[in-house]
Amino acid sequence: MERRAVVFSDIRSLTGTAYVGRTATDLYIALTVQDPNGPADSDFIFDNNNNGVIDQGEDLLAQNHAQTQDFDWFGSPPNFASIIDRNAGGTNDGSAADTYVGGVASFEYVHPLCSADTAHDFCFIAPGAGQPASKLGFTIGYRAPSLTGPSFLYPAQILDPAGYAEFVINPDTTPPPAPQLSVTDTTQAYFNSSTNVLWYLGGTSGQFTLVASGNDPESGIVSAIFPTASRSAQAGPRARSRHRPRTSISSRTRRRRRAPARSR
DSSP states (O other): OEEEEEEEOSTTOEEEEEEEEEOSSEEEEEEEEEOTTOSOEEEEEEETTOSSSOOTTEEEEEEOTTOOSOOEEEEETTTTEEEEGGGGTOOOOSEEEEEEETTEEEEEEEEESBOSOTTTSOBOOOOOTTSOOEEEEEEEEEESSTTTSOEEEESSOTTOGGGOEEEEEOOBOSOOOOOEEEEEEEESEEEETTTTEEEEETTSOOEEEEEEEOOOTTTOEEEEEOOOOOOOBOOSTTOEEEEOOOOEEEESOOBOSOOOEEOO
16 A cells, blocks of 8 residues: 655644555555544545536545444535435445554545445546546545544645545556456357367257456456357267357556555
């Protein structure tokens, strides 16, 4: 995970560290703050399309100390009025937790890069090859003591999205590994998985389903490409044709391995 020092500009001059990382499907963010006034609360406020304007459905992740309510919220213009996603017909996507040990408040969040709750969550995925980097604006909120203390933000106030920092995903330039092939739903056919050869009975009706399974931990798999089948025949009254399946898998995108947090 990438990390960056953060400073909350209040009379206590609190300092902490923010962390960010991701898989092909989830965003991981964390915050630690040295503060004798804990336990504490935190939130991450997002500019979903990084346009510097508060739009309907801007994502908000909030973790109050030892809370039991949902952590997945969204905001509405003009003042970023916040509502829990599930209270507006959405879903609580991901998880959050916090601790306060030895004078250090710690928070961890995991949230889908692109959930099905598109009305209330960001969709922040790696760009296609040759496309511009994907960017997600954000600012960090912190409050201590929990529920009763003053709130502070870094690097910008909630109503100043033009001053938010950015998470950035650059195009993925690493091709995915070779896929694994399997055959299902065979009728009048046999697949030899050790040689990747499919035998089927000529002159009859039958079927099979060829499946290419793969994984790209950097940006995910979007499709598999199957070439035209090659054929050969053997003599005899019950000749079988041979189909040697070969395929490749296309990565969803091309991206850098980490999504660093950086100021504009």
